[in-house]
Every structure is written in C-alpha cells, then in structure tokens.
Amino acid sequence: MELERTVARDSTSAVAERACRECSRRKSKVKCDRRIPNCSSCEQYSRNCSYEKPGKTPLTRRHLTEVEEELARTKALLKQLKPQQRNSSISNPQFSLVHGDEIEEENANPLQFPSRNAGPPRSSAGSYIDSSQPPLSSLTQEQDVSSARPRGMRQSPRMHFDNGIAQTTTSPNNHPTPNTDTISRSNWSTMLSLESPPTSGNFEWDERGGKVGGQKFVDGMGSLTSDVNGSGVASGAALLRITGGNNEHASGTSSPGVPNIPFAITSLSFLDGFIDAFFSHYHRSYPILHEATFRAQFMEIIPRPNGNAWQLLLYAVAALGAWSAATERTDIDTSLFEAAKARFSIDLLETGSLVLVQGLTLMSNYAQMGNKPNSSYNYYGLARRISMGIGLHKEFSFWESKPLVCEIRRRLWWCLYAFDVGSIITFSRPFDFPQSGVEVQLPANVHESDITSSTVKMPEPVDETTLYTHLRAQCMFHLATTQIYARMISVPFLTAKEMVELDDVSINPWLAALPHYFQLHAHQPPRYRLCHATLHWRYRNFKILMFRPFLVRRIMPRSGLEHDENSSSEDLQSEEISFQRCLDAAKESVELISNFWFNNQQTMMASWYGLYFLFQASLIPIICLRNNPRSPMAADWRDQIQEAIRVIESMIQLNPTAHRCLRVVRSLSQAYISADEGADGPTRESLQDQLTNLYPMMWPTLGSEFATFDEVNVL
Structure with a gap:
C-alpha cells in the first residue's frame, strides 16, 4: 500500500x-x-x-457536527455569492449558461431552520447521536441534495370536466355531451352555472412557489379560486359564482415563495420535536404510519429502509408535524417540505415500497394544504399507482403474514383512499379511485398496543374510540356517497325527489350505523376531538353540496328557473325538503365549527379544516340574505353570518387564507347585516350578473375578458 x-x-x-x-x-x-x-x-x-x-473519517458526533457546520457555512457563502453571480452573468452569458444553473439549483433547496422560538423545542433524546452508526445512510445524501432533485417540469394539462358517466351521449369529437331532452325535462341546466370553463381554453398551471410563471394565488381548499382545473359543481368556489363579488376579494397578495430562513437544517436531531408533533396531532386523524416502527427506525434501533424513500418520508412527516401543531404563522413546514422534495428523484419511480407510498401520500396532503392542489393531485396519482403495484388493494387467504403486517397495509390503503376521495370532492373532479377488484378490509378498531410484531391472532375490536375509529368512519362515509357524488357532477342532474331518496337510503343509514362512541354528542378524549369534529363537519358539508342547487332555484326566482307548471305536489314537496336540508346543514356547520374552535386548542390543522367547511357553509345564508332580505328567516341568516365572521377573524392569526375568506364574506354581506332591517330589498343583480362579477375570482389568470353566456344555456 x-x-x-x-x-x-x-x-x-x-x-x-x-x-x-x-x-x-x-x-x-x-x-x-x-x-x-x-x-x-x-x-x-x-x-x-x-x-x-x-x-476513514471517525464515526463520532463531534466529527459529524464539524461536517454539518462546514456544510452550513458553505451554503451561506453560496447564498451571499448569488447576487454577484447574477451580475457577472449579465456581462458573460457563457458563464451564466454553464455555471448559473448550478448556483440556482443549490440555492433553490434551502434546508433551513429558524433560530428563535420557531417551533417545537429540540429533544435531548436523539440516542442515535452516540451510536456507532452515522445518523444518515451516507453523508452524501445530506450534503448533495441538489443532485437528488428533479428539474422542474411543466405538467401536461388534464381535462376532466366530464367523466362520461351513464346518461350522456358522445359527440363526433368523442366529447361527452348532455342529453338535452332529459335536461329540458328536469329543467336542471342550473347546475352548469356552477361549472364554467376558462374562455381561453387554457387549463395549464404552475404552482412552483417563488418561480417565474407561478400563479399569484391558488386556493388549496377549492373555495376561492377555480384555476385548479376542473373545480366544478361540487367545489366550494362554485357557489361563489352566483353570489356576486370582485376578484380583488379573493386574489389578495401573491402567494409566498420559498421562505428565507437563515440557518440550515444540519442534523436529524432538530426533527425530534416535529416528529412528536406529527404523532400528537396529525396522526390522530390519519394513522398512515405505524408509530413504533417509524420511531425505532428514526432512532436506528432497527435498520432504516435503504435509499432516499425513507428520507423523503422523514421530512414529509416533519413538515406535517410542524404545520399541524403550529399555533402561530411559521415557515418551518415549508422548508421541511422542500427538504422532502429534494429527496425525491425519478429513480424512486422505478421502485415500489410501503415507505414510498407513505411519503408520497403525506406529500400530496401537505401540498393541498399548502395551496398546491394540482401538485397534490399528481402526488396522489403516483401514490395510488405504486400502492396497487405492491398489492395494497389485495388480501390473500394463503398469506402467512403477521396481523401487524396486514393491519399496516390496510391502514395505508384506506388512508390513501380517504385523502384521494376527499381531494376529488373538494375540487369536483371525476371519481377515479378503483372500486372493482379492491378486496382489502378496513382497519380493525383496536388499540395500537393490542397488535405488536409478536401478535399471532387478531384481537377483538374494542367498544370505544381508538386511533382507527375516525379512519374507518370516514372511509365508510365515502363508500356510501361515491355514487351520489358521481351523479352530482354529471348531467342530467338529479331531481329533488331523487336526491332526497338517495339521502334517505345512503347517508342516513351510514349516520345511524356510526358506533355510539363516535356519534355527534359522544364525549371524546382530547386527542380525538378534532378528527371526531371534522367527520361531522364533512357529513354536513356533503349535504350542502347535494342540496344547494335546489336552494339556489328556490331563493332566486328571477333566474328563469321557476317551477314547471306541470310539477306535481310531490315534486314541490321534495324541493321544499331539499331547501330545508341545505339550510339546516349550513346552520349546524356554523354552530359546530364555532363551538369547537372556541373550546379546543387552536392549531393550524384545526383552522384549515374549520375554515374549509365554515366558508362553504357561510355562503348559504349569504346567498339567501342577499336575494331575500325580508324573509322571516333573515334574522337567523344574519346571526349565522356574523358568527362565521367572528370565527374567521379568530383564524387569521394562523391561516393566511382566512383573511381572503373574510374579505369575501364581508364584501358580500356587509350591506345586509349592517342594520336590523338589512338592505331595502334583494340584490338587483341578475343571476347572470352575479356569475359574471365572480368569474374573475374563479379564473384570475385570464384577466377581465370573458365571454357573454346565454343565461338559460349556462345557468
């Protein structure tokens, strides 16, 4: 040698x-x-x-700390040199082409951490620090993150306003077209008023934060804007089209780019607090991981899975932990999510594992809550395909797997199902989650400690709330309502009688079948209160989506959608029932969300779900009051709006979207709640004018030019 x-x-x-x-x-x-x-x-x-x-370098904590500090100093130096690099590239184009991308790529991934009171405290545990093994599978993964990140690419637009469900006909160009005779029979062209395409036909999108061409504001709740491609009749934004308003109410300021946090994340020990927050808050609603296994891998008590998939999962968990537990505005979660993205590469798509499905699913859910709904849609698609590639949708009687392994697979599949279906409904997209060929059972309602790696026989379900009660209940709700949703976004739209019948035979039995310990007024341990509350908010929100077209028809007699002269008394009675059920669901939503918000811990996760369901519920009394301020129910509508405003005002400290929602609610209702008697009369805007005034909010990138639609054909 x-x-x-x-x-x-x-x-x-x-x-x-x-x-x-x-x-x-x-x-x-x-x-x-x-x-x-x-x-x-x-x-x-x-x-x-x-x-x-x-x-070899010594495998000591001291040496690793020196390497991490050197990496942080190097990144800080690169950041300082970036402006000089840009100035040099102006006079030397060749240098810009050869070297500029490298500098940009390095700085585009700030694995950064705030220095003062920015998140959960560091844990002193971190026993892996003194282990003989390094905390990362290799220091190269931690240092050369830029090489693992794929270059940004524009996604191909997806057209999905029509899903070709039965009772449609196909035009020569293979585009589904409505059966006009059936529509005329039911006079339900009003549904199309809640689903209008951009006049330019441009469905492309770019949700990269802080990048050239990125959109000014995209709403991850599907309530303020519909430039999320296909936000149709079931989206929250749909009802805004007929309430009247202005683009400035929703668009607000530009969406923030990647946060500028001064210190790099240099050690996994910084993530301890965020992982604790994930399992204390987010995990209670969606137990996608097996906590004991993940923590043992994190502490290197058991080997971590090879490759970047586990690192991706780790930072996705940390990002959601920082986000869900936040009690004030923070950018920590955004940097942690960027760290997760940096560990995603095209090579990972040539692999299939539980860890990769878990990581992509969590990234998709975070992306939606971070106002990147189309990015979220893509992550969900990847996660779903990989999950079927590793057989999560199947169970085989001849398997000799332990109960714990089977339960982990079931939990992951049904968490992915709940996320994906919830997102599909939020943005009114065609339901494409597989139904035939899915044989996997729902997770058992057992306590986490009842099933361990040594368990050989499944324990009996318990008669109380567990970590898996909410997941089971939400999945059963989606299973009961998917056919209703498919009919809601298709034409011809259901009649009031048909919708009431579906409510009675599908949703009411689900509600009655909820276990007694998860009914609306059942007492819940503090750790399960949020997931219990969101389930009942979700149920009422779906009823609002079902029945609000009938409310619009009833409350807007000037729309040209009056009842047919040949309507039977049974039809009129069904429309009255639909109208009342929509009002009741909206009122109950406002009351339940307000009660929860002011009597429980106010976290970012609670504010996100609360705002999503509250905003849609508040539009019901708003549209009623604007079009019928002299109604005997007007006083009750004003009370609901004022209570919604009170809650949204309180959420502003946590959720930036709350400020935009508040501006919309106030601008639409202020003239009608300023005095006991309200406005002198209903809004003088026609239904078409109300649609036109709100249209820029739905497609803000198209400017103020939009087509003139014939009221009967569009509404």
Whole structure:
C-alpha cells in the first residue's frame, strides 16, 4: 500500500495530523512530535519516517457536527455569492449558461431552520447521536441534495370536466355531451352555472412557489379560486359564482415563495420535536404510519429502509408535524417540505415500497394544504399507482403474514383512499379511485398496543374510540356517497325527489350505523376531538353540496328557473325538503365549527379544516340574505353570518387564507347585516350578473375578458 504524507497547515511549520508509522508501531515512550519530513525520534535512530493518510473519517458526533457546520457555512457563502453571480452573468452569458444553473439549483433547496422560538423545542433524546452508526445512510445524501432533485417540469394539462358517466351521449369529437331532452325535462341546466370553463381554453398551471410563471394565488381548499382545473359543481368556489363579488376579494397578495430562513437544517436531531408533533396531532386523524416502527427506525434501533424513500418520508412527516401543531404563522413546514422534495428523484419511480407510498401520500396532503392542489393531485396519482403495484388493494387467504403486517397495509390503503376521495370532492373532479377488484378490509378498531410484531391472532375490536375509529368512519362515509357524488357532477342532474331518496337510503343509514362512541354528542378524549369534529363537519358539508342547487332555484326566482307548471305536489314537496336540508346543514356547520374552535386548542390543522367547511357553509345564508332580505328567516341568516365572521377573524392569526375568506364574506354581506332591517330589498343583480362579477375570482389568470353566456344555456 502506497504511503502518503498528510500535512496539517500551520503558520510556523509542517506538522502531520497523526504520529508516524514507526512511533505508532513501536509505541515509543517518547511521544512522536509529528514533524515533517522526519520526526525527532526517527531522525535520532535513523529510521524510515513515514505517515499514513487516514482511511476513514471517525464515526463520532463531534466529527459529524464539524461536517454539518462546514456544510452550513458553505451554503451561506453560496447564498451571499448569488447576487454577484447574477451580475457577472449579465456581462458573460457563457458563464451564466454553464455555471448559473448550478448556483440556482443549490440555492433553490434551502434546508433551513429558524433560530428563535420557531417551533417545537429540540429533544435531548436523539440516542442515535452516540451510536456507532452515522445518523444518515451516507453523508452524501445530506450534503448533495441538489443532485437528488428533479428539474422542474411543466405538467401536461388534464381535462376532466366530464367523466362520461351513464346518461350522456358522445359527440363526433368523442366529447361527452348532455342529453338535452332529459335536461329540458328536469329543467336542471342550473347546475352548469356552477361549472364554467376558462374562455381561453387554457387549463395549464404552475404552482412552483417563488418561480417565474407561478400563479399569484391558488386556493388549496377549492373555495376561492377555480384555476385548479376542473373545480366544478361540487367545489366550494362554485357557489361563489352566483353570489356576486370582485376578484380583488379573493386574489389578495401573491402567494409566498420559498421562505428565507437563515440557518440550515444540519442534523436529524432538530426533527425530534416535529416528529412528536406529527404523532400528537396529525396522526390522530390519519394513522398512515405505524408509530413504533417509524420511531425505532428514526432512532436506528432497527435498520432504516435503504435509499432516499425513507428520507423523503422523514421530512414529509416533519413538515406535517410542524404545520399541524403550529399555533402561530411559521415557515418551518415549508422548508421541511422542500427538504422532502429534494429527496425525491425519478429513480424512486422505478421502485415500489410501503415507505414510498407513505411519503408520497403525506406529500400530496401537505401540498393541498399548502395551496398546491394540482401538485397534490399528481402526488396522489403516483401514490395510488405504486400502492396497487405492491398489492395494497389485495388480501390473500394463503398469506402467512403477521396481523401487524396486514393491519399496516390496510391502514395505508384506506388512508390513501380517504385523502384521494376527499381531494376529488373538494375540487369536483371525476371519481377515479378503483372500486372493482379492491378486496382489502378496513382497519380493525383496536388499540395500537393490542397488535405488536409478536401478535399471532387478531384481537377483538374494542367498544370505544381508538386511533382507527375516525379512519374507518370516514372511509365508510365515502363508500356510501361515491355514487351520489358521481351523479352530482354529471348531467342530467338529479331531481329533488331523487336526491332526497338517495339521502334517505345512503347517508342516513351510514349516520345511524356510526358506533355510539363516535356519534355527534359522544364525549371524546382530547386527542380525538378534532378528527371526531371534522367527520361531522364533512357529513354536513356533503349535504350542502347535494342540496344547494335546489336552494339556489328556490331563493332566486328571477333566474328563469321557476317551477314547471306541470310539477306535481310531490315534486314541490321534495324541493321544499331539499331547501330545508341545505339550510339546516349550513346552520349546524356554523354552530359546530364555532363551538369547537372556541373550546379546543387552536392549531393550524384545526383552522384549515374549520375554515374549509365554515366558508362553504357561510355562503348559504349569504346567498339567501342577499336575494331575500325580508324573509322571516333573515334574522337567523344574519346571526349565522356574523358568527362565521367572528370565527374567521379568530383564524387569521394562523391561516393566511382566512383573511381572503373574510374579505369575501364581508364584501358580500356587509350591506345586509349592517342594520336590523338589512338592505331595502334583494340584490338587483341578475343571476347572470352575479356569475359574471365572480368569474374573475374563479379564473384570475385570464384577466377581465370573458365571454357573454346565454343565461338559460349556462345557468
């Protein structure tokens, strides 16, 4: 082996980093002075003095800390040099092309951490720090994150306003077209007023934060804007089209780019608090991970899965933990999500594992809550395909897997199902989650500690709320309502009688079948109160979506959608029932959300779900009051609006979207709740004018030019 001399730079003399080979071998009593070219001892005895280059770096916490600090300093230096680099590229285009992308790529991934009171405290645990194994599978993964990140690419637009469900006909161009005879029979062209395409036909999108071409504001709740491609009749924004308003109410300021946090995330020990927050808050609603296994991998008690998939999952967990537990505005979660994205590469798409499905599912859910709904849609699609590739949708009787393994697979599949279906409904997209061929059972309602790796027989379900009660209930709700949703977004739209019947035979039985410990007024332990509350908000929100077209028809007699002269008394009675059920669901939503918000911990996760359901519910009394301020129910509508405003005002400290929602609610209702008597009369805007005034809010990138629609054909 060739021997090399290593020199430590010193201002006075050349000194080796270690003792020479002869002194080390002889264990000389005289300490080697490491002088170069010959130490004093070798020179005295005329020995061949030589020094070895160290083979491996020491696996110590001290050495790793030095490497991490050096990496942080390097990134800080690159950041300082970036403006100079840009100035140089102006006068030297060749330098810009060759080197500019590298600098941009390095700085586009700020794995950063705030320095003052920015999140959960650091944990002193971190036992892996003193382990003989390094905390990362390799330091290269932590340092060279830019090489793992794929370049940004524009996604191909997806057209999905029509899903070709039964009772449609196909035009020569293979586009589904409505059966006009059936529509005329039911007079339900009003549904199309809640689903209008952009006049330019441009469905492209760009949700990259802080990048050139990124959109000014995209709403992850599907309530303020519909430039999320296909936000149709079931989206929250749909009803805004007929309430009247202005683009400035919703668009607000530009969406923030990647936050500028001054210190790099240099150690996994910083993530302890965020992981604790994930399992204390987010995990209670969606138990997509097995907590004991994940924590053991994090602490390296058991081996971590190879590759970047586990690192991706780790930072996605940390991002959602920081987001869900936040009690004030923070950018920590955004940086942690960027760290997760940096660990995603095209190579991962050539692999399939539970860890990768978990990571992509969590990334998709975070992206939606971070106002990137189309990005979220893509992540969900990847997660779903990979999950079926590894057989999560199947169960085989001849398997000899342990109960814990089977339950982990079931939990992951049904969490993905709940997320994907919820997102589809939020943005009124065609239902494309597989139904045939899915054989996997719902997770068992057992306590987490009842099933361990040594369990050989499934325990009996318990008669109380567990970590999996909410997941089971939400999935059963979606299973009961998917056919209703498919009819809601298709034409011809259901009649009031048909909708009432579906409510009675599908949703009411689901509600009655809820276990007694998860009914509306059942007492819940604090850790399960949010997931219990969101389930009942979700149920009422779906009823609002079902029945609000009939409310619009009833409350807007000037729309040209009056009852047919041949309507039977049974039809009129069904429309009255639909009208009342929509009003009741909206009122109950406002009351339940207000009660929860002011009597429980106010976290970002609670504000996101609360705002999503509250905003849609508040539009019901708003549209009623604007079009019939002299109604005997007007006082009750004003009370609901004022209570909604009170809650949304309180959410502003946490959720930036709350400020935009508040502006919309106030602008639409202020003239009608400023006095006890309200406005002198209903709004004078026609239904078409109300649609036109709100149209820029739905497609803000198209400017103020939009087509003139025939009221009967569009509404």
